Amino acid sequence: MSFKEEQKILELFETFEEKNIKLAFQLIKSLKLDYSILSEYLDLVQFLENHGRLNPNGNVEKVLLDLHKLKFLSIPYSKLKVLPTKIHFLVNLEDLNLEHNDFTIFPESICKLPNLKRLNLAFNNLNNFPKNTGNLSELESLDLSSNKLKQIPLCIYKLKQSTFLSIQNNPLSECQSMWIFNNFPNSQINHWHKS
Structure with missing residues (x-):
């Protein structure tokens, strides 16, 4: 713009x-709400x-x-804990940046965004995911780095192998980290924490 x-x-x-x-x-x-006028x-x-x-x-x-x-919505550093449940009305949204907020659970309403390609949830406090997160079939990039994930969210199993996945700096087991590394060549999983 x-x-x-x-x-x-x-x-x-x-x-x-x-x-x-x-x-x-x-x-x-x-709409970029962090630095724009x-x-x-x-x-x-x-x-x-x-x-x-x-x-x-x-x-x-x-x-x-x-x-x-x-098509683009950026709301970083806003101390958000929840999103409006009707965010799925943003049917053309392709890029959603929610980094550096206070989410502990993956916002379920995101799963209803049919055209979402890039999702950044880095630097939150995510430790849990709803079951239907596998509906994000169009994702090309998912950043879950620097959260509190101890297990691989089920949605990751359903993503395309070409998806860029950043899940570094989470307390995942070495076995889970290796699974991601083997199944997602475009992933960043280095610096994982051992449980």
Whole structure:
């Protein structure tokens, strides 16, 4: 997104008129909330919590529907523990960066993103995965490094061998680490911790 595009979107947001905010959401194709200009005005977590101020219905699902063209979403360093369950409305989302947050369980709603190609959950506190994480069949890159995983999540068994997988700095057994190394040539598993 160019600087001019960001400026236009900011101008639409600053009006606080519902029709302009809807238009701004339709223009957003990439949303990087860590360093972009938008981060000064649009803290996604706060926005979702306070959305009633902008939409009389206060309907988070409606906000996510308005972001249906979004392909890239980056929300690092935000102390997130959960995601909205209706995040799957972001049907075109291809790249999701949730590194450096406070997730302990893999956010199950991510499994419903049909076009997700890159997922970064590094530097969280992940220690558990829901059973349906195998639904991420389009993944090309999965970063689970520097978490608290003691076992290989079931979703990994279902990934394509061409998937880039980073699972380093987790307390996996040497046997599990070797299985990943043998089955995923594009993996990073060095520096594993012995249990």
